[in-house]
Amino acid sequence: MHQVEQALRLGVLIPGDQLPTIKEVVADLAINPNTVAKAYRELMREGLVAGRPGLGTFVQRSLGGGVTADHTAHRRDLARWVRGCREAGLDHEDMQALFTSVLTTRVGRRPGPAAAGGARHSVAPQGRQALGRPGGAGRADRRRGQAT
Incomplete structure (x- = not known):
């Protein structure tokens, strides 16, 4: 389902395009047919695709701007x-x-509590070192065995 939504967002799939059959997806990706059928039903529920009996499943609308x-x-x-x-x-x-x-x-603002995933808090000096800030080895440098 996520691959179809991404293709709709990027313009890879456009209204009128036919999706592969459940059988084709199962053969290509080696996943359970019930998983594919469930994803197709969800796409239909969202109005992104529609099934045409005897013909297949077709894209109804695209996503994104x-x-x-x-x-x-x-x-x-x-x-x-x-x-x-x-x-x-x-x-x-x-x-x-x-x-x-x-x-x-x-843009132009510092992240608030929601963007940071919780309340703002101060980082102790040893925490700054672990985060790769001045006073300690950064993550990339630690991987290379170097100190900043």
Whole structure:
């Protein structure tokens, strides 16, 4: 279901496109047919796809805003950002946390309690070291066995 929603958001699937049959998905992904049927029912319930008896399941509407050309430029920028993060020694979880913190923060404002996942609190000096702030080895440096 998530793959279909992502394809709808990115413009890979557009209204009128036919989804693969449950049998085809099961053969390609080796997952339980009930799981696929449940996902298709959920997509139908959300009005994203509709079944046509004897013909298959078809996309009814897309998700997201903007046009595919906009997505292409943003995807290119994001790929550049990911390369820079990898070069800086960040792993998948580091990048995901960083991206999520920016995504949930209003531009020009510091994250509030909801964006930070709880109440604001002070970090003791030893906590700053563990977070890779001045006064201690950063996470990427610790992986390489270097101190900052």
